[in-house]
Amino acid sequence: MPTLSADLRLGYVHLTVSNLERSLAYYQTALGFRLHRCAGDTAYLGAGGPDLLALTERPGAVRHRCTxxxxxxxxxxxxxxxxxxxxxxxxxxxxxxxxxxxxxxSEALYLGDPDGNGIEIYRDRPREQWPCNAQGALQSDTLPLDFEGILSELPSSSELWLGLHSQTVLGHMHLHVCNLPETLTFYRDVLGFELMIDWNSALFFSAGGYHHHLGVNIWGTQGASPAPPESVGLRYFTIHLPTQAEVDAVIARAQAANATVEEHPAGQLVRDPSQNGLVFTTN
Known part of the structure; x- marks a missing residue:
């Protein structure tokens, strides 16, 4: 079974939005993103380092549920x-x-941007604190967040917050898919991700023992189709591997499995069985 490098990391996610000015105000004012640059109808944001988020405006775009x-x-x-x-x-x-x-x-906060694109902002506990069962499998749960404990971490001084910390990264992606068995085969057996957690209706994959770089679920989307091209939502996200040889190996496996593979300005775009776009590139 193929494996992916433990040095795999995610780069940025590219979304379609209906009103770029409104979205920029949200991400900058409410969440502390910084605007890195604009190119035509696309804006690139992050925390002052690599881009974490790209937003492309499509006026009149709407959100389609159950896709x-x-x-x-x-x-x-x-x-x-x-x-x-x-x-x-x-x-x-x-x-x-x-x-x-x-x-x-991890501890996580969940929000939605003005177009309904889902956002999680989270912090990881130290890896040595991640709970495992007797067989060594990672354990997870969904418990109430300790707001009081988290807010007690704030500095005592009332210094001005300057936005997201420069070490902020795109930690993981979570996707709606249409078929879990096909998705498991694609991400584990073709691309080489390790299955970390199985919730029956959701699967969580990673490289290098991380809790998950990628989650997928069929919550309301079993047998669903992709959203129409004019919709708000995901265009693609980037996955960075250490060497071009590793990218080439992933692409070769995807092509052998008859997955859609396309040249892309950011790298090589691969579509999963639910037509979600992943762009593989090098660090």
Missing amino acids: TGLYHFAILVPSRQELAQVIKRVAETRTPVQGASDHLF
């Missing part, structure tokens, strides 16, 4: 204190929150 595509993208902040800063900012701006959970290996 495959984005469930949420997950922004990983480097510490519990940084998560506290985000929570404080969200409260100060009265930004609606969709949920908040303790997953044992």
Whole structure:
């Protein structure tokens, strides 16, 4: 069975939005993203380092429910204190929150942007604290978030928050898919991800023993079709591997499995069985 490098990392996620000005205001004001640059109808945002998020405007685009595509993208902040800063900012701006959970290996806040694109902002516990069962399998749960404990991490001084920490990264992606057995075969047996957690209706994959770089689910999307091209939502996200040889090996396996593979300005785009787009490139 193929495996992916433990040095795999995610790069950025590219979304379609209906109103770029509105989306930029949301991501910058409520969540602390920085605008890196604009190119035509596309804006690139992050935390001052590599791009984490690209937004392309399609006026009139709408969200289509019960389709495959984005469930949420997950922004990983480097510490519990940084998560506290985000929570404080969200409260100060009265930004609606969709949920908040303790997953044992992480603590997470869930939101939706003005177009309904799902967002998770989370921090990881140290890996040595991740719980495993007697067989060594990673354990997870969905428990209430300890807001009081997290907010106690805030600095005592009232210094101005300058936005997301420069070490913030795209931690994982979570996708709606139409068929779990096909998806398992594709991500594990073709691409080479390791299956970390199986919730029956959702699967979580990673490289290098991380809790998950990728989640997939069939919550309301069993047998569903992709959203029409004019929809808001996921265009693609990038996956970075250390060498071109590793990228070439992934692409060769995808082509051998008759997956759709396309040349892309950011690398090589592969479509999973639910037509979600992954762009493989090098670090």
